[in-house]
Amino acid sequence: MSARTSLSRNTHLIEAAWEVCNQVGGIYTVIRTKIPGILQHWNHQHYVLTGPYFPAQADAVVDPQDEDGSVFGQAAQLLRARGYRVVYGRWLVPGRPQVVLIDPESGPLSDEDIRRKLQDELGIPCPANDPLFRQVARFNLGLFEFCLRCSELLPVQSPLIAHFHEWMAGLPIALLQALPETLRPGHLRTVFTTHATLLGRYLAMQDLDFYENLAGFEWQREARHYGIEPGVRTERAAANGADVFTTVSAITADECTHLLGRTPDLLLPNGINSERFEALHEFQNLHKQNKERIHAFTMGHFFRSTPLDLDTTLYFFTSGRYEFRNKGFDMTLDALSRVNTALREAGSPTSIVMFFITRAPYHSINPNVLESRALLEELRNTCDEVAEEIKQSLLYRALREPSRRLPDLNSCISEHIRLRLRRSLQSWESQELPYVTTHTMVDSDGDPILQAIRRVKLFNHREDPVKIVYHPDFVTQLSPLFGMEYPEFVRGCHLGIFPSYYEPWGYTPLECVSSGVPAITSNLSGFGDYVQKSMRNHRRQGLYVVDRRSRSYQDCVEELAGYMLDIAAMSRRDRIELRNRTEAGSPLFGWDRLIKHYQKAYTLSQR
Structure with a gap:
């Protein structure tokens, strides 16, 4: 461990979260990306991550090992x-840390024993009809046992810190507090981090004046109203029982004070592992390469009826958990409607393809979308054959032409290939509007994004400069529509749009910054608030912050639309320079700078 901290060199650290080796949301990214920063300060043998064992996810990313004599390996055996x-x-992942995963379907206690234990010892109801809370409870009981076994294996002069993220890994703190003092390990200290309060997330989705009304909410009544009392009680017990209580932003700290009954001791802002390049052209080349792959999607999706000029087409996107209002999807669509009108009335040559990337219930990829993709591939293969035939025939005919004139190119193509190309082109033509969603939805009528698209009438008409692509699933290499990983998709875009109403931190604009992609956020997100307070000229560095505090919704929409139009009006050279400045500012948010806040929390836990 680094001498820069006041922690003992024989201190051991357990870091626990439901999203260790289990990608559900942004916490997975936070934990995974900060591992190299943590390991700059901690001995590999003194640090372990713990999470639930779900084979479908974990088996692909975990290299099983024999228990090699480390404390954590021995505790796993016990x-x-x-x-x-x-x-x-x-x-x-980078750093290859130790990991212990506990199957949330295993353990010595029956479901009834667990319900009785939580109710009697902690006052936490454990409903029989809640399969997620049942899994969380089983995992947490195993996590509690793991922490105890580690504390028993370590001598009392070796401090042990257990850091729990979110309520889904917070029960061990309450269980430790419930132990008789004589049985409580004296050298085990706890840190709890809430990345977003469970109740706050629900309230913000329903209350149009959430922040103004924050001080007036009665937590127990609201938790019962939304049917989340077990999780809220768990979160409150963890927050109030931890030796050190932390959260990710000043906005969420205020929320914790009112909804959890304790003001956090420290803020732990989220960082990124920014991939730096020796030369600016390297990340610009990556943008170009990945943009070409998005071009391939655009041609397949739009060109049958609505060809676009790819040289003047910009790719905007938003992504994240499907919380229509909290994530600002509503404001984004209203602003896009204004942008569409402004570009059309100005006769602008610019087209904008706007991607909504989020996970929503669907049946399958739309067969018509897949058909267009297949027809494009067939046409591409035919054109490749045409090009190959022309190349071979042209050389032969040019050498034989006595006048040295350019041979007739039509004569270089066989009738068979000519017919095949004609048939491919006839099959390719379509009069249907390009679909706004790439999948067949489970509830097309009730889907909030589709409802808003109908309201603002952005249906991908040929005359509309703004086109919509709603992709209700993550972008991965295995996706037949994109065939690229999400970070590659981000690099290929021109702007990320995240004007959240409720966002304790906001990892998505950080991902943009690390890729040299300008981003729009809001000052109701922890990240946007942090940017406003720590970066004097943030707009010049590609970070636009919509002011959503004490302003009307329509004023915010107007500001957001203005930022989009600013990007659309830039020349290609201006956009390149903006990407350079954005990428150059990414080290400000690197884990190598921000990991010190975690070290401070661990040091504070020892006092």
């Missing part, structure tokens, strides 16, 4: 002897 299914190994 846990296994208690009836838990446990996987011990290395997480296959």
Whole structure:
């Protein structure tokens, strides 16, 4: 461990979260990306991550190991002897940290025993009809046992810190507090981080004046109203029982004070692992390469009826958890409607393809979208054959032409290939409007994004400069529509749009910054608030912050539309220079700078 901290060199650290080796949302990215920063300060043998074991996700990213004599490996063995299914190994991410995963379907207690234990010892109801809370409870009981076994294996002069993220890994704190003082490990200290309060997320989705009304909410009544009392009680117990309580932003700290009954001791802002390049052209080339792959999607999706000039087409996107209002999807669509009108009335040559990337219930990829993709591939293959035939025939005919004139290119193509190309072009033509969604939705009529698209009438008409693509799933390499990973998709775009109403931090604009992609956020997100307070000239560095505090919704829409139009009006050279400045500012948010806040929390826990 680094001498720059006041922590003892023999201190051990357990970091626990539901999203360790289990990608659900942004916390997965936070934990995974900060590992190299943590390991700059901690001995590999003294640090372990723990999470639930879900084979479909974990088996692809964990290298199982024999328990090699480390404290955490021995504790995993002891846990296994208690009836838990446990996987011990290395997480296959940069740093390859130790990881212990606990099967949330295992353990020695019955469901009834668990319900009784939580109710009697902690006052936390455990409903029989809530399968998620049942899994969370089982995982947390195993996590509690793991922490105890580690504390028993370590001598009392070796401090042990257990850092729990979110309510889904917070029960061990309450269980430790419930132990008789004589049984509580004296050298085990706890840190709890809430990245967003469970109740706050629900309230913000329903209350149009959430921040103004924050001080007036009665937590227990609201938790019961939304049917989330078990999770809220767990979160409150963890927040109030931890030796050190932290959150990610000043906005969420205020929320914690009112909804959890304790003001956080520290703020732990989220960072990124910014991939730096020796030469500016390297990341610009990556933008160009990935943009070409998005071009391929655009041609397949739009060109059958609505060809676009790819040289003047910009790619905007938003992504994140499907919380229509909290994530600002509503404001984004209203602003896009204004942008569409402004560009059309100005006769602008610029087209904008706006991607909504979020996970929503769907049946399958739209067969018509797949058909267009297949027809494009067939046409591409035919054109490749035409080009190959022309290349071979042209050389032969040019050499034989006595006058040295350019041969007739039509004569270089066989009738067979000519017919095949004609048929491919006839099959390609379509009069249907390009679909606004790439999938067949489970509830097309009730889907909030589709409802808003109908309201603002952005249906991908040929005359509309703004086109919509709603992709209700993550972008991955395995996607037949994109065939690229999400970070590659981000690099290929020109602007990320995240004007959130409720966002404790906001990782998506950070991902843009690390890729040299300008981003729009809001000052109701922790990240946007942080940017406003720490970066004097943030707009010059590609970070636009919509002021959503004490302003009308329509004023905010107007400001957001103005930022989009500013980007659309830029020349290609201006956009390149903006990407350069955006990428150059990314080290300000690097984990190598921000990991010090975690070290401070761990040091504080020892006092």
